[in-house]
Amino acid sequence: MSFKIYEINEELLDVMPQEIRDLQFKATWGNPKRGVMDLPYSKELIEEHSLCAGCPESMALRYILASLPNPEDTIIVNSTGCTSLVFPHIALHTVHSLFGNQNAVASGIKRVLEWRFPDKVKDVVVLAGDGATVDIGLDCTLQSFFRQEKITTICFDNEVYANTGGQESGLTVKGHVFKMAPKGKQWDKVPFWQIAIDSGCHYVARLTVSSPKRVETVIKKAIYVAREVGPTYVHLYTPCILEIGLNSDDGLDEMRQRDKERFAFFEYMTPQAEEVINRKKEEGLL
Amino acid sequence: MPEQKVVDADWLLLEAPRERKFITGAQAMAEAVKRANVDIAIAYPITPQSEVMHLVGDIWAQGYLKDYYRAEEEYGAMSAIAGAVRGGARAFSATSGPGLLRGIEAIASWPGHRIPAVLGVLTRVVNAPLSIQPDNVEIAYLLHCGMVVLHAENQQDVFDFTLASFVISEKVDVYIPIAVCTEGFFVTHAKGYVNMTPEDMKLPPRDPYKAPVPPTDCEIPPARIQRDAPVQKSNFMSYLIHAVWQQEVWASNRRAMKYIYKYLGGPIEVVNPDAEVFIVASGCAAAQGREAVRYAQLEGLNVGLVKVKSIRPFPEREIREVLSKAKAVIVPEHNIVGWLAKEVKASIPDNDKVIGGPRVYGGMTLPVELIMEKVYEAFGIKKEKKVVV
Ligand SMILES: Cc1ncc(C[n+]2csc(CCOP(=O)(O)OP(=O)(O)O)c2C)c(N)n1
Ligand code: SF4
Ligand SMILES: [Mg+2]
Numbered sequence: 054m055s056f057k058i059y060e061i062n063e064e065l066l067d068v069m070p071q072e073i074r075d076l077q078f079k080a081t082w083g084n085p086k087r088g089v090m091d092l093p094y095s096k097e098l099i100e101e102h103s104l105c106a107g108c109p110e111s112m113a114l115r116y117i118l119a120s121l122p123n124p125e126d127t128i129i130v131n132s133t134g135c136t137s138l139v140f141p142h143i144a145l146h147t148v149h150s151l152f153g154n155q156n157a158v159a160s161g162i163k164r165v166l167e168w169r170f171p172d173k174v175k176d177v178v179v180l181a182g183d184g185a186t187v188d189i190g191l192d193c194t195l196q197s198f199f200r201q202e203k204i205t206t207i208c209f210d211n212e213v214y215a216n217t218g219g220q221e222s223g224l225t226v227k228g229h230v231f232k233m234a235p236k237g238k239q240w241d242k243v244p245f246w247q248i249a250i251d252s253g254c255h256y257v258a259r260l261t262v263s264s265p266k267r268v269e270t271v272i273k274k275a276i277y278v279a280r281e282v283g284p285t286y287v288h289l290y291t292p293c294i295l296e297i298g299l300n301s302d303d304g305l306d307e308m309r310q311r312d313k314e315r316f317a318f319f320e321y322m323t324p325q326a327e328e329v330i331n332r333k334k335e336e337g338l339l
Numbered sequence: 340m341p342e343q344k345v346v347d348a349d350w351l352l353l354e355a356p357r358e359r360k361f362i363t364g365a366q367a368m369a370e371a372v373k374r375a376n377v378d379i380a381i382a383y384p385i386t387p388q389s390e391v392m393h394l395v396g397d398i399w400a401q402g403y404l405k406d407y408y409r410a411e412e413e414y415g416a417m418s419a420i421a422g423a424v425r426g427g428a429r430a431f432s433a434t435s436g437p438g439l440l441r442g443i444e445a446i447a448s449w450p451g452h453r454i455p456a457v458l459g460v461l462t463r464v465v466n467a468p469l470s471i472q473p474d475n476v477e478i479a480y481l482l483h484c485g486m487v488v489l490h491a492e493n494q495q496d497v498f499d500f501t502l503a504s505f506v507i508s509e510k511v512d513v514y515i516p517i518a519v520c521t522e523g524f525f526v527t528h529a530k531g532y533v534n535m536t537p538e539d540m541k542l543p544p545r546d547p548y549k550a551p552v553p554p555t556d557c558e559i560p561p562a563r564i565q566r567d568a569p570v571q572k573s574n575f576m577s578y579l580i581h582a583v584w585q586q587e588v589w590a591s592n593r594r595a596m597k598y599i600y601k602y603l604g605g606p607i608e609v610v611n612p613d614a615e616v617f618i619v620a621s622g623c624a625a626a627q628g629r630e631a632v633r634y635a636q637l638e639g640l641n642v643g644l645v646k647v648k649s650i651r652p653f654p655e656r657e658i659r660e661v662l663s664k665a666k667a668v669i670v671p672e673h674n675i676v677g678w679l680a681k682e683v684k685a686s687i688p689d690n691d692k693v694i695g696g697p698r699v700y701g702g703m704t705l706p707v708e709l710i711m712e713k714v715y716e717a718f719g720i721k722k723e724k725k726v727v728v
Contacts, residue, residue, distance in 0.1 A: 057559070057560050058557055058559075058560055059560065060560050125557060126557045127557070128555055128556075128557060130422070146555050146556075146557050148422075148425060148555055150418060150421060150422075150445075150448065150452065151418065151444060151445060151448055154414060154415065154418035154445060157410070157411070157414070157415040157416075157418035157419045157422065158418050158419065158421055158422035158425075159422060160419050160422060161379070161381075161418070161419035161420060161421065161422025161423035161424075161425070161426060161428075161430075162422040162423065162425055162426040162555060163422075163426075164379065164406050164423065164426075165378065165379065165406075165422075165423045165426030165427055165428040166426050166427075166556060168378075168405050168406070169426065169427055169428075169556065170556070175556070175557065192411050192412065192414075192415065193411060193414070193415045193418065196410075196411035196415060200408070
C-alpha cells in the first residue's frame with residue numbers, strides 16, 4: 054500500500070488547479086469506515102470531468118469512489134464508453150484496456166496481485182457500461198464468474214450505447230426506439246442480475262443510484278465478499294439523460310421513478326457471502 | 340521438479356553449458372518457458388499450438404509456474420495476459436491462425452500498453468475453407484501492431500528465440516511484447532536436435548519496477564494516474580498523446596535490434612555472402628532455402644541464403660547491404676500473399692531483381708525443386724521439364 058499513489062510534484066503545486074490539489078489533500082484514504090458522508094468534505098472526482106452535466110454516471114462514480122473500503126489498494130478496471138471518460142480525472146490506479154475485455158484483464162491482475170502480495174488486501178473492481186458488460190463483453194464477464202475470480206463487477210446500466218451516440222443495447226427495454234433499432238427494440242431487456250446469480254456470483258444487487266447511502270452499503274458488501282469468497286456483481290441504473298431527452302437536473306427523478314419498477318432494489322447472497330457480511334457488520338464496517 | 344537456481348541472464352543465454360536433446364518444436368518452446376522463470380501462462384486450445392500449452396500446463400503442475408489456466412477464448416486469454424503483466428508478472432501464451440486473429444485486438448493493444456509478454460505463434464491456415472495445415476499468412480497480420488516479431492526456422496531457433504525473448508522484451512528501452520513464430524506441424528510436431536541450457540537454471544524474475552511504465556499494483560505512483568488513459572477528447576493534445584506514444588512504441592521496436600544482435604547473433608544469417616543469386620527466406624522456408632543452396636553448389640551455381648530471423652524490427656540496412664551486388668533475389672514463402680517478398684522489395688533500391696516465390700500455402704510442403712526452378716530462371720538456364728503421362 055502506498056498513500057503516494059497520487060502525489061503532485063511539489064514544484065508544481067502552486068500552479069495546479071485547486072481541484073487537482075484537492076484530489077490529493079482532501080482524499081480520505083486509510084479509513085475503511087469512509088463513505089458517502091465524506092463527500093461534502095472530500096474530493097474524489099474533479100468537477101471538470103468529461104461526462105454530460107448532470108449525468109447520473111458521475112453521481113454513481115462519486116458514491117462508489119467514496120465508498121471503496123480500501124481505495125489506496127484498489128485497482129479499477131474499466132472499459133470503453135462514457136464511464137471511461139472519468140477515469141483520468143480521479144486519484145486511483147485504474148486501467149483502461151479495450152471495449153469488453155475488462156473482466157479478463159481484471160482476472161489477470163487479481164491473480165498476480167494475490168501471489169505478489171500475499172499479506173496485503175488488493176481489491177480489483179471492474180466498472181463498465183451495459184454494452185461492455187452484457188453485449189460485447191458477455192463472454193469475458195460470465196467466464197470470470199464461472200472461474201470464480203475474486204473480483205467485483207459493477208455495471209453502469211444506462212440501457213443504451215451512450216458513448217457512440219445512442220444505439221440499442223441488450224439492456225435496452227423492449228420496444229424502445231434507439232439508433233440501430235429504428236422500429237423499436239424487438240426483444241426483452243436481459244435480466245443480467247439473474248444471469249449473474251446463475252453464473253456463480255456470491256453477492257448480487259440491482260438498484261438505481263438515487264440513494265447514496267444504499268450505493269455505499271452495496272458496494273462495500275460486494276467488495277468484502279469478493280475479497281474472501283468469489284465474484285460479486287452490482288447492477289446500477291444510471292440513466293443516460295442525454296439519450297432519453299431529459300434535462301441535467303432530471304436524473305434523480307428518473308431514477309426515483311424506476312426505483313418503483315424495473316430497478317426496484319433487489320439483493321441476493323450465498324450463505325458464504327452472508328457470513329462475511331454479518332462479520333463485517335459486527336466489526337462496524339457495514 | 341529440480342530446484343532451479345537463478346542465474347545471470349546474459350550468462351544463461353550466451354555462456355551456460357548446453358545439453359543436446361532430440362525434441363519437437365513444441366517441446367523446445369515449453370523447455371524455454373521452463374527456464375524463463377515465467378509466472379503465469381494462459382492457454383486456449385487450437386491445433387497445432389495446443390501441444391505447446393499442454394506442455395506448459397504440465398510444467399505448471401510440476402511447480403515451475405505460479406499460475407496457469409484455460410481461458411474463455413483467445414481475446415480473453417490475451418486480455419488476461421495484459422492484466423497479469425500490468426500486475427507485475429512475467430507471462431506467456433501461445434496460439435495459432437484463427438486463434439491469433441481472435442486475439443489480435445488485445446495483442447495489438449499490448450505494445451501501446453507497454454506489455455512485455457512473450458507469445459508463441461505456431462502458424463496454420465487462417466480464412467476459409469477451414470484447415471489446420473501449416474501456412475504462415477497470419478504473420479502478415481502481426482507486422483503492423485508494434486510488437487517484435489521473430490521467425491524461427493527449426494527447433495533450436497524456437498528454444499533460443501523464446502528464451503531470449505523474455506529477456507529482450509523486458510529491457511527498459513524495449514518493453515514491448517515479442518511474438519516467436521514458427522510453422523505449425525513442420526516445426527512444432529517434428530523433432531530436431533536442440534542444445535538446451537541446464538534444466539536447473541532459470542532467468543532472474545521479472546522486476547516490474549525496472550520499467551518505463553509502472554505496474555498497476557498500488558505500490559508506487561504511476562507515471563500518469565491512469566496508465567493507459569483513453570485519449571478521447573477531440574483536441575490537439577489527445578491526437579498528440581496518441582502520436583507520440585505510438586512513435587515511442589516503434590522506436591522501442593527499433594531499439595530491440597541491438598539485443599537481437601547480442602543474444603541471437605543478429606537479425607539475419609548469411610550463407611555464402613559472395614553469391615550471385617540470393618534466396619531470402621524466414622522460418623521453414625529458410626530450411627528449404629538452405630537445401631537449395633546445397634543443390635545449387637552441386638550444380639556449380641553461386642547461390643547464397645539470407646535467413647531473416649527478425650521480421651520486426653525488419654533488418655532493412657543489413658538486407659540492403661547483403662543484396663547490393665546480387666543479380667537476382669528469390670523469396671520462397673509458406674503463404675499466398677508474399678509478405679516477406681514485399682518487405683524485401685521495400686528495403687532495396689533495385690527491387691525489380693526480386694523474384695517473389697515460390698509460394699506454397701494451405702499446408703503444402705515446399706520442395707527444394709520449386710526453389711531450384713527459380714534459381715534456373717535467375718541464371719537464365721533453360722531446363723527441360725519431363726512430363727510423365
Ligand atoms: C471492439 C470495439 N467495438 C466497438 C467500439 C465502439 N464503442 C465504444 S464505446 C461504445 C459504447 C459503450 O456502451 P456502454 O458499454 O453501454 O457504455 P456507455 O457509453 O453507455 O456508458 C462502443 C460501441 C469499440 N471501442 N471497440
Ligand atoms: S451521453 Fe449519457 S451516459 Fe454519456 S455522459 Fe452524457 S448523459 Fe451520461
Ligand atoms: Mg450504456
